Amino acid sequence: MTESDKVFAGSIPKFYDTLMVPLIFEAYAADIAELVAGFSPGSVLETAAGSGVVTRALAPRLGAGARYVVTDLNQPMLDYAATRQGSDSRIEWRQADALALPFEDASFDVVCCQFGAMFFPDRVAGYAEARRVLRPGGRFVFNAWDRIEENAFADDVTNAVAAVFPHDPPRFLARTPHGYHDVALIREELGRAGFAVIEIETREKVSRAGSARDVATAYCQGTPLRNEIEARDAGLLQLATDRATEAIASRHGEGPVAGKIQAHVIVAASP
Template sequence: MTERDRVFAGSIPKFYDTLMVPLIFEAYAADLAEVVAAFAPGSVLETAAGSGVVTRVLEPKLCAGARYVATDLNQPMLDYAATRQGADSRIEWRQADALDLPFEAASFDVVCCQFGAMFFPNRIVGYAEARRVLRPGGRFVFNVWDRIEENAFADEVANAVATVFPHDPPRFLARTPHGYHDIALIREELSRAGFADIEIATREKVSCATSARAAAAAYCLGTPLRNEIEARDAGLLQLATDRATEAIANRHGEGPVVGKIQAHVIVAAG
């Protein structure tokens, strides 16, 4: 992973929330919220909250007196998430590094993280921090994407954009969001961080977009893939988006498009 992989700034937060969230994140946010709410936690820490898609779904499912702290490393994403949530005194928005959490030990019943672990520079440290702030009997609930070949639109976009830069193809999608899919490695790193009880379920869902262009724009404009494209040649961003649009349309047709997405959902206890 490169430093550019973690930069969600400029127009990316808005494009991410308006394009990527409905495309691939909403279904898994609902899924993750159900898992967390089933534990009836009195306190929840969310790391890598992004634009707040899990926060918006999970908050209404918690008991009236529950404490909810939503954090993200990227302040622009956190600021955007807070505006989307609206006034809610139960939610504390706080910029924080998941690898160095500013909370006392044994502070939360659940730590949850949607599609953030792939961005941790050191996942074992991040996992150990989650375990540190969990109360005895608490759970760490998170998800990660499966390999890129199991996620239709991401795979098609990556391959299409590579044709624009054949000598230096952008690898963000395969490298980072879809680069941490080995279940054995996930178990090993959680164990090294001190978790003893680890459950992993692989869940397939469906990704829908109003058009091939909407799906292509989501990836090319609403993720750090945009940073990679612009670093090579900002003038080719439109061409890259066009190529991605063509690839998705060729595979899924004109009009609304539907593609497979797949992720691993993990529940770990110490």
């Protein structure tokens, strides 16, 4: 992962939330919310909350007296998430690094993290922090994308943008969001962090959008892929988006489009 992989600033939060979230994140956020709520937690910590899609799905399912701390490393994303949530006295918004959590040991019943682990520069350290702040018997609930070839639109966009920059293809999507797909490695790293009981389920879903243009704009302008494109030639952002649009339309048709997405959903129990 490069430093630019972690930059969600400028117009990215809005594009991310309005286009990427309904495209690929809402369905898996519903999974996370259902799993977490099923444990009837009195206190929940969310890390790498992004624009708040899990927060919006989970908050209505928590008890009236629950404590819900929502964190993200990127303040612009956290600010955007807070504006989308509305007033809820149970929620505390706090900028925090998942690898150095500013909370006492055994503070939470559940820690959850949607598609954030692949951004951790040291995943074992991040997992160890989650275990540290969990009470005995607490759960760490998170997910990670499967390999890019199992995620149609991300693969299409990556290949199309690579054709625009053949000598230095932007690889953000394959490198980071889809770069942590090895289930054996996930288990091994969780084990090194002190988790012993680990359940992993691979779930396939369908990603839908109103048009190929919406998909291309979401990926090219609503993720750090945009940073990679602009670092090479900011004047080619629109061309890259156009090429991605053409690639998706040629494979998935004109008008509304649908493509396979696939991710691993993990529940690790604290000893």
